[in-house]
Structure formats: C-alpha cells, structure tokens
Amino acid sequence: MSSSSSSSSTDTKKGTWSKEEDEILKAYVEKHGTRNWNEVSKNAGLIRCGKSCRLRWYNHLQPDVKKGPFSEEEKSKVFEFYIKYGEFKWSKLAHELPGRSDNDIKNFWNARKRKLEKLGLSPFPDNMEPDHKLNSSQQVEDSQEDEFNIPQLKFRKYPSIFDEINEKLLDVPNMFYNNVGSTSTLIDRGSSIIGTSHIHIPIALPSPCSYLPLPSPMMLDENGKKPISLEDDFEANLDDFMDLIDFSNLEDDVEAGSRLFDNDDIYNSNLHDKI
DNA sequence: AACGCAGCCAACCGCCAAAGA
DNA sequence: TTCTTTGGCGGTTGGCTGCGT
Incomplete structure (x- = not known):
C-alpha cells in the first residue's frame, strides 16, 4: 500500500510495516499469544489497529510462513x-x-x-483433463459418437441426479450437440457439493443445473429444524431433492433451441459465444 | 538513461457473524 | 434480549519492481 507510512487522521498508523514494528509484534505474540488483537496492539506499544496486527502476523510473521512462487x-x-x-x-x-x-x-x-x-485462456491447466475438461481429441471422438445420440453425461460423484435430468432431455428432437465439455456443479443449500459433471448438452439449451431453483428450497429434518445436507445421506434424500427440480421451462427452452438451429446466423453467433 | 507499462503483492476497507457485556 | 466489540473473510487498491522501448 502506501509507502508513505501515513498516519490516519486518528491515532493509528497505516502503510508498510517497518522492521522495528515487525520485531515488536513478533516478540509480543511469541511471548503472550494472540488472544485479543487490540490488546496485542496496545500492550506491545504499536500504533497499529488490532486488525492490522493480525494481518501482519498471519501473512508474514508467524513461523513457517511460506513465500515465493507456488509449487x-x-x-x-x-x-x-x-x-x-x-x-x-x-x-x-x-x-x-x-x-x-x-x-x-x-x-x-x-x-x-x-x-x-x-489471453482468452482458462486459468485451469490442461493436465486437469479429462477429469475436468474434455480435450480436443476426445471432443472429436465424442462428436462422431454422439451427434444424433442422447446427451452424454459423465459424473464424478452422484450420477443419479444427472441421470434423472438427462432423461428429461431425451425428448429433444433432432438436436445437434455441441460436444464442448461443460462443467456444472450442483450445490445444496448448505453449500455441500453433491455432484460435478461433464455434460454434452444441446448448445441452445441451458445446463441441466439451470433447472434447479435458486436458491434451493431448504429441506429440513424430521423436526423441521435442521437443514438436511444431501451429502449426509445422499440416497435417502435423492427423491426429495428431485422434487425440488423445476422442469417447467424445459419445453419452452427446447422450442427456442430448435428455432435457433433453423437459423444459421443466430446459431453461429450463439456457437461463437459459447466456445 | 529515462520513461511507460504491466504484473505482483502488501495492506486496507467494508461487511458479517460470533462472542461478550 | 439487545447492543457493542472483536475477529475473520473476501474484494479491492495502489506502491513497488522489473522489463521493454
């Protein structure tokens, strides 16, 4: 931040920490611990706010802190x-x-x-494939195999959810599948990951995950108090979870998608946007 | 050597939740 | 139960540094 070590209009110092300040903070924390950062600041004689001391300690001063490039x-x-x-x-x-x-x-x-x-690149490395993205050779194979086939879903954890959703997509008439790997994640109300998939979906259709209501209605335990995490007992809760999925827009989406494929210009611009 | 630019990274800010009075 | 304080977190800023021209 500011290299001017400027003082605020009040009584705390801001900006880069000096070596002396580091030494004072380090010595105090090693001796007394970090029970109350405002106390640390006051008792150590630093004119920094408690928050600033805490940040400095955890980011730079505590033992074993690692610097340099990531391995x-x-x-x-x-x-x-x-x-x-x-x-x-x-x-x-x-x-x-x-x-x-x-x-x-x-x-x-x-x-x-x-x-x-x-640079127009994904921040994820290529070597995460094929688990997390589809590589180009796989896309070619899949496109030959799937062109007039059902959407192919590959699942990591709880395939049954996507199987159910997939069934709803079987009626899509004469669709051309984009065969570009798309990763979707289902997260329940408690932020537990319940499934991650690679999906070949018709390009004009939303991801199956988009049919999930957001935020998902909360499912509670038998006492109506504690939210159920699907990860706790996935199979037992699957039916309840499937009831939450709203497919009411699917038919409209399919129709809109079909119209897109009837119009080359719209299709091409859509394709370009997606890839 | 001087300047401009871009990337890195330390530090701040604001919000929120938990703890305590 | 309510209010205040503190800690923790994620987003953002802007100074520093290295590189290219």
Whole structure:
C-alpha cells in the first residue's frame, strides 16, 4: 500500500510495516499469544489497529510462513479445491496449503486468472483433463459418437441426479450437440457439493443445473429444524431433492433451441459465444 | 538513461457473524 | 434480549519492481 507510512487522521498508523514494528509484534505474540488483537496492539506499544496486527502476523510473521512462487503441488491443490467445492474459500484453502496465507493464495489465483483470461485462456491447466475438461481429441471422438445420440453425461460423484435430468432431455428432437465439455456443479443449500459433471448438452439449451431453483428450497429434518445436507445421506434424500427440480421451462427452452438451429446466423453467433 | 507499462503483492476497507457485556 | 466489540473473510487498491522501448 502506501509507502508513505501515513498516519490516519486518528491515532493509528497505516502503510508498510517497518522492521522495528515487525520485531515488536513478533516478540509480543511469541511471548503472550494472540488472544485479543487490540490488546496485542496496545500492550506491545504499536500504533497499529488490532486488525492490522493480525494481518501482519498471519501473512508474514508467524513461523513457517511460506513465500515465493507456488509449487506444482500447491497449484494442483488450488485447482482441485475449486473442482471439489465449486468456488474458492481462501481461508479453507489456506488450511490445505500449510505456510500459505489466504491472502497469498488469493493473490496467486487473481494474478493467474487475470493473466490467462486476458489471453482468452482458462486459468485451469490442461493436465486437469479429462477429469475436468474434455480435450480436443476426445471432443472429436465424442462428436462422431454422439451427434444424433442422447446427451452424454459423465459424473464424478452422484450420477443419479444427472441421470434423472438427462432423461428429461431425451425428448429433444433432432438436436445437434455441441460436444464442448461443460462443467456444472450442483450445490445444496448448505453449500455441500453433491455432484460435478461433464455434460454434452444441446448448445441452445441451458445446463441441466439451470433447472434447479435458486436458491434451493431448504429441506429440513424430521423436526423441521435442521437443514438436511444431501451429502449426509445422499440416497435417502435423492427423491426429495428431485422434487425440488423445476422442469417447467424445459419445453419452452427446447422450442427456442430448435428455432435457433433453423437459423444459421443466430446459431453461429450463439456457437461463437459459447466456445 | 529515462520513461511507460504491466504484473505482483502488501495492506486496507467494508461487511458479517460470533462472542461478550 | 439487545447492543457493542472483536475477529475473520473476501474484494479491492495502489506502491513497488522489473522489463521493454
């Protein structure tokens, strides 16, 4: 941040930490611990707010903090986390990467994402295929195999949900499938991942996941109090979960999709947008 | 050598939830 | 039960640095 070490109009200092401040904070925390950061700041004689002390400690001063470029193993863990949970939770991720702070991981990811997306590339590495993306040779094979076939869904965890959704798509008349791998993630109300899939869907149709109501109505336990996590007892809860899926728009979507395929210009522009 | 640009990264900000009074 | 304080988190900012021209 500011290199001016500027003081705010109040009584706390902002900006880059000096070596002296680091030494003071480190010595105090190693001796007294981190029970109350405002106390740490006050008792150590620092003119920094408690929050600032906490950040400095966790990001830079605590033992074992790791600096420098991310190793391949660390990068893999970051990517796997996203695939597993469908989103990034920096603090959770930091627990899986010993020595790395949430801020460090966030910076790594944001920098990578910005850089690669600028080039029109995915921030995920190619070697995550075929689990998470379809590679080009696989796309060719699949397109020959599937051109007039049903959408092919590949599942990692709970295939039955997508099987059910897939059945609803069987009636799609004479569709041309885009054969571009698309990853979708189903997340229940408690943010548990209940399924991740690679889907060949008709290009003009939304992902099966889009038929899920958002946010999903909450399913409660028998006492009506505790939300049920599908991951707790997936098979037992599957029927209830399927009841929540709203297919009322499917017919309209199919019709709209068919019209698109009747119009080459619209189809081509749609295809370009999707790839 | 000077300048401009882009990427990196430390640090701040604001929001929210939990804990405590 | 309500209010206040504190800690934690994610998003964002902007200074620093290295590289190219």
